[in-house]
Amino acid sequence: MAFDIDMIKEVYANMAERVDKAREVVGKPLTLSEKILYSHLWDGTPSKAFVRGKDYVDFAPDRIACQDATAQMALLQFMQAGKPKVAVPTTVHCDHLIQAKQGAAADLKRANETSSEVFNFLASVSNKYGIGFWEPGAGIIHQVVLENYAFPGGMMIGTDSHTVNAGGLGMVAIGVGGADAVDVMAGMAWELKFPKLIGVKLTGKISGWTAPKDVILKVAEILTVKGGTGAIVEYFGPGAKSLSCTGKGTICNMGAEIGATTSTFGYDESMERYLRATDREDVADAANNVKDYLTADAEVYDNPEQYFDQVIEIDLSTLMPHLNGPFTPDLATEVGTMTDKAKANDWPLAVEWGLIGSCTNSSYEDLSRASSIAQQALDKKLKTKAEFGINPGSEQVRYTADRDGILEVFEKLDAKIFTNACGPCIGQWARYEDPKNAPKNSIVHSFNRNFAKRADGNPNTHAFVASPEMTAAIAIAGRLDFNPITDKLINEDGEEVMLDEPTGWELPPKGFEVKENGYVQPVADGSGVEVVVNPNSERLELLTPFKPIGNDITGAKLLIKAFGKCTTDHISMAGPWLRFRGHLDNISNNCLIGAVNAYNQKTNFVKSQLTGEYAGVPDTQREYKAKGIKTVVVGDHNYGEGSSREHAAMEPRHLGVAAVIVKSFARIHETNLKKQGMLALTFANENDYDLIQEDDTFNFLDLNAFAPEKPLTIELVHADGSKDTIQVNHTYNNAQIEWFNAGSALNLIAAQNA
Numbered sequence: 193m194a195f196d197i198d199m200i201k202e203v204y205a206n207m208a209e210r211v212d213k214a215r216e217v218v219g220k221p222l223t224l225s226e227k228i229l230y231s232h233l234w235d236g237t238p239s240k241a242f243v244r245g246k247d248y249v250d251f252a253p254d255r256i257a258c259q260d261a262t263a264q265m266a267l268l269q270f271m272q273a274g275k276p277k278v279a280v281p282t283t284v285h286c287d288h289l290i291q292a293k294q295g296a297a298a299d300l301k302r303a304n305e306t307s308s309e310v311f312n313f314l315a316s317v318s319n320k321y322g323i324g325f326w327e328p329g330a331g332i333i334h335q336v337v338l339e340n341y342a343f344p345g346g347m348m349i350g351t352d353s354h355t356v357n358a359g360g361l362g363m364v365a366i367g368v369g370g371a372d373a374v375d376v377m378a379g380m381a382w383e384l385k386f387p388k389l390i391g392v393k394l395t396g397k398i399s400g401w402t403a404p405k406d407v408i409l410k411v412a413e414i415l416t417v418k419g420g421t422g423a424i425v426e427y428f429g430p431g432a433k434s435l436s437c438t439g440k441g442t443i444c445n446m447g448a449e450i451g452a453t454t455s456t457f458g459y460d461e462s463m464e465r466y467l468r469a470t471d472r473e474d475v476a477d478a479a480n481n482v483k484d485y486l487t488a489d490a491e492v493y494d495n496p497e498q499y500f501d502q503v504i505e506i507d508l509s510t511l512m513p514h515l516n517g518p519f520t521p522d523l524a525t526e527v528g529t530m531t532d533k534a535k536a537n538d539w540p541l542a543v544e545w546g547l548i549g550s551c552t553n554s555s556y557e558d559l560s561r562a563s564s565i566a567q568q569a570l571d572k573k574l575k576t577k578a579e580f581g582i583n584p585g586s587e588q589v590r591y592t593a594d595r596d597g598i599l600e601v602f603e604k605l606d607a608k609i610f611t612n613a614c615g616p617c618i619g620q621w622a623r624y625e626d627p628k629n630a631p632k633n634s635i636v637h638s639f640n641r642n643f644a645k646r647a648d649g650n651p652n653t654h655a656f657v658a659s660p661e662m663t664a665a666i667a668i669a670g671r672l673d674f675n676p677i678t679d680k681l682i683n684e685d686g687e688e689v690m691l692d693e694p695t696g697w698e699l700p701p702k703g704f705e706v707k708e709n710g711y712v713q714p715v716a717d718g719s720g721v722e723v724v725v726n727p728n729s730e731r732l733e734l735l736t737p738f739k740p741i742g743n744d745i746t747g748a749k750l751l752i753k754a755f756g757k758c759t760t761d762h763i764s765m766a767g768p769w770l771r772f773r774g775h776l777d778n779i780s781n782n783c784l785i786g787a788v789n790a791y792n793q794k795t796n797f798v799k800s801q802l803t804g805e806y807a808g809v810p811d812t813q814r815e816y817k818a819k820g821i822k823t824v825v826v827g828d829h830n831y832g833e834g835s836s837r838e839h840a841a842m843e844p845r846h847l848g849v850a851a852v853i854v855k856s857f858a859r860i861h862e863t864n865l866k867k868q869g870m871l872a873l874t875f876a877n878e879n880d881y882d883l884i885q886e887d888d889t890f891n892f893l894d895l896n897a898f899a900p901e902k903p904l905t906i907e908l909v910h911a912d913g914s915k916d917t918i919q920v921n922h923t924y925n926n927a928q929i930e931w932f933n934a935g936s937a938l939n940l941i942a943a944q945n946a
């Protein structure tokens with residue numbers, strides 16, 4: 193069914209020669225990240241050392257994973273590439289389009305009715321092009337990948353930013369836009385700027401209430417949401433070996449929240465145990481044969497400062513449990529210090545929900561440890577104050593946890609057991625009839641992201657991120673400032689009781705079990721398989737190639753100057769819009785509607801330079817498009833952080849935006865803009881952001897000389913006729929300039945396959 197052992201053996205067969213050669217050309221001992229990167233070069237054996245943070249390098253990933261929301265556009269694009277089959281092993285996972293409401297059975301049934309058109313499309317495209325298909329309910333992409341496909345020393349890409357989760361099994365796994373995945377599916381190289389390296393040395397041992405989640409919550413505090421940008425975070429040290437494989441996955445998963453390219457751990461016994469427990473004895477044996485290549489060289493661990501660009505050290509023995517939030521995952525608060533902070537910031541102390549699951553924390557170990565806390569509520573006669581919601585990570589985890597009585601514990605607390613899917617983690621949670629006008633409240637969850645509206649669409653929900661066991665404890669106490677290490681609770685008999693430290697199983701003592709895992713193998717020859725897209729569908733639309741923007745951008749108008757944080761959620765909202773992921777024109781009606789207009793601090797309310805009136809961003813932009821007027825979007829720092837969704841680039845492109853000029857970009861979004869043939873530019877002087885006025889016109893003065901490492905010059909014409917000339921930088925190399933010239937990267941691929 194699942195993994196391709198021959199492919200893995202081939203990777204390992206090449207590894208020794210390539211890593212040895214890389215050590216020679218780099219001229220020093222290698223980190224694990226470098227070993228994996230250098231053994232996956234598109235050109236095979238390394239012949240030169242690459243400059244971290246500077247050189248663009250072509251790689252040959254071993255596999256691809258796509259989730260249902262992003263797969264639609266990725267596969268629609270792949271269909272345009274003219275290939276009979278995907279070039280590397282690829283899987284599609286249906287996990288994002290399932291709304292959490294009543295509970296797994298009813299929710300899955302409803303999703304299969306409301307999204308059958310999309311699921312059938314994905315199933316048929318998968319079958320036609322040799323792609324493994326995981327049905328709705330089979331599990332969350334990253335948990336399923338960890339259980340079935342990830343392998344130490346491998347490289348994969350996935351159309352979801354938490355693809356990085358597979359670093360828990362020693363991979364270099366990177367979230368990309370659908371356009372990047374299409375390149376690799378079509379047999380082309382995948383390009384990445386050679387990352388910088390951040391080493392995180394873990395000493396000591398985790399114990400008590402502290403969980404692997406707290407490692408990354410602490411790292412997020414240290415590095416912030418921008419600190420990992422352009423870097424691979426490599427964890428090592430004695431503390432790393434003490435963590436379970438799925439715990440490592442949790443840490444790598446949330447590397448996306450610090451903007452890291454990916455995170456990884458060296459191969460160790462926890463990974464071997466996990467491989468054997470998940471029925472991959474042959475992968476474990478093969479990995480053991482090349483063990484030395486699956487960790488950094490010993491010298492690296494002895495003197496990490498010499499080999500990493502930055503080194504952080506965390507002592508797991510003294511690490512405290514954390515709650516990160518609200519509204520940003522790097523705002524860390526140690527459990528026990530919450531009371532004053534919450535009061536000072538007016539965060540609601542009463543907690544209404546505790547949610548356990550998501551790709552971050554939905555393993556068997558996570559559920560078993562959280563259930564050990566839930567069991568205490570029953571044993572100690574505690575009435576839970578908040579409601580519980582559980583999303584198991586996969587059908588294998590769910591089935592096994594059910595068999596072992598873990599889910600029953602939660603059910604006795606009236607928990608809602610939702611589908612093995614993303615659910616509340618991606619706004620697919622029918623918590624309110626009218627989320628926009630819902631009350632201020634706090635929730636705690638074991639997920640990764642906590643941007644406003646992310647879970648339930650309510651801008652007033654304050655979401656805090658914690659480990660599953662801490663989430664369970666806080667849900668029972670119903671208070672944000674509950675510290676289970678010191679605080680007592682009053683039970684139904686009026687007695688004071690305390691919660692004992694969590695316990696659990698790294699792996700199921702009786703082994704994993706599953707009846708129907710939800711996997712569908714594609715037919716060997718898919719040439720006769722028909723893929724049907726109804727031309728009247730509101731959810732799916734075949735693509736037509738973008739026309740090149742061209743080198744003449746004069747008289748372009750400002751569409752919006754976005755103020756502050758502008759994530760991919762602000763640019764292309766999730767929640768109810770997920771249903772249009774396969775229909776570019778329809779989903780473009782959410783384009784930038786979450787971005788805050790710098791001139792009035794309102795969302796979706798911008799001035800049209802055609803009428804002088806204020807209106808929504810998509811409507812205003814459609815009017816510019818109808819008149820053939822190009823537009824520019826301006827943004828702040830880390831523009832496009834958050835996710836890999838290329839819709840955030842395709843929508844402005846489809847609607848006629850020519851350029852996005854910002855203080856800095858999140859990596860994936862910058863690449864996505866380039867792939868779609870747009871201009872992704874950064875202010876050479878950050879303060880020039882302040883020069884941009886609401887009625888500005890943009891004239892690009894030297895775009896006809898667009899070249900790598902050469903800044904561009906733009907003339908700003910203000911409403912009063914005065915002018916400013918500014919410089920903008922870019923990171924386009926020659927190949928990417930070709931994309932711009934061709935109208936998109938896909939246009940180039942299609943031309944090559946014609």
Ligand code: F3S
Pocket residue numbers: 287288332333334352354550551552613614617618639640
């Ligand atoms: Fe799904 Fe949330 Fe992960 S949306 S893939 S569970 S980050």
